[in-house]
Amino acid sequence: MKRCVLAVLALVVLSACSDSGNDDAEPEGSTTPSTSAASSTSSSSSSSTDPELWSMEEAGRQFVALATPVNEAISVMNTVGQSGSDDVAAYKEACLGIAEAEKAAMEQLPEGKWPAEVAEEIADFTKAISSERTQWSRCSSVESVDDIGAIVKDAVAQTSSDEAALVRQALSLPEYDGS
Numbered sequence: 001m002k003r004c005v006l007a008v009l010a011l012v013v014l015s016a017c018s019d020s021g022n023d024d025a026e027p028e029g030s031t032t033p034s035t036s037a038a039s040s041t042s043s044s045s046s047s048s049t050d051p052e053l054w055s056m057e058e059a060g061r062q063f064v065a066l067a068t069p070v071n072e073a074i075s076v077m078n079t080v081g082q083s084g085s086d087d088v089a090a091y092k093e094a095c096l097g098i099a100e101a102e103k104a105a106m107e108q109l110p111e112g113k114w115p116a117e118v119a120e121e122i123a124d125f126t127k128a129i130s131s132e133r134t135q136w137s138r139c140s141s142v143e144s145v146d147d148i149g150a151i152v153k154d155a156v157a158q159t160s161s162d163e164a165a166l167v168r169q170a171l172s173l174p175e176y177d178g179s
Contacts, residue, residue, distance in 0.1 A: 054113045060171040062112055063122075066105045067164065070129075073101040077152075091148040095139035098155075102133040118170040125167050128160035 054062060077094040085091070109126045135155035142148055161176075168176065 050116075052113055053115045056115055056117065056171060059112070059115055059118055060173050063167055063171055064173070066108055066112075069101040070098065070105055073097040081152075086145055088142060088145060088148070091145060092139050092142055095136055095142070095148060095151060099133050099136035099139065102129050102136065106130055106133060118167060121163070121167045121170045125160060125163040128158075128163040131158045132160050134158075 073094070076097055077091075080087075080090045080094045083090075106126055106129050109122055109129075112122065114122045132155055135151055135158055138151050138154075139148070142151065165175070168174070
């Protein structure tokens with residue numbers, strides 16, 4: 001079963017939703033979504049007429065900032081899986097870390113000042129994260145590595161990667177390469 005978990009974890013990493021390694025998408029020193037939401041009203045590259053909405057460039061930075069913690073949590077899960085460990089507590093902690101990161105993103109996404117050009121994609125992505133998070137949240141009751149494998153398989157089946165790719169495309173962000 002360990003091999004199955006490792007194979008599925010590789011798929012999880014590919015389903016991640018941001019490119020935290022892209023310096024252009026998230027400049028150093030950028031603020032987090034929760035602290036910048038009220039102050040980010042630039043409209044330099046948005047065709048929207050509402051000055052309260054983020055520019056497309058700012059929306060891209062905000063999306064990456066929201067997605068990065070999810071990807072970091074997925075990376076932790078992948079590391080545990082690649083270790084070949086039978087430590088259920090380590091898998092459980094990593095799995096629940098993904099659920100917590102997705103919960104935070106899910107709560108912050110609707111509060112964003114998304115431009116009209118990306119609002120529908122953000123709504124779809126938020127719904128997809130909610131569905132995926134339901135699977136990761138099941139980790140609280142696992143008792144074996146086999147249980148984790150089943151959860152990972154279900155989470156991958158309900159991945160939000162397609163919706164994330166549509167958001168990235170709408171925001172003119174580069175494709176996520178899984179790194």
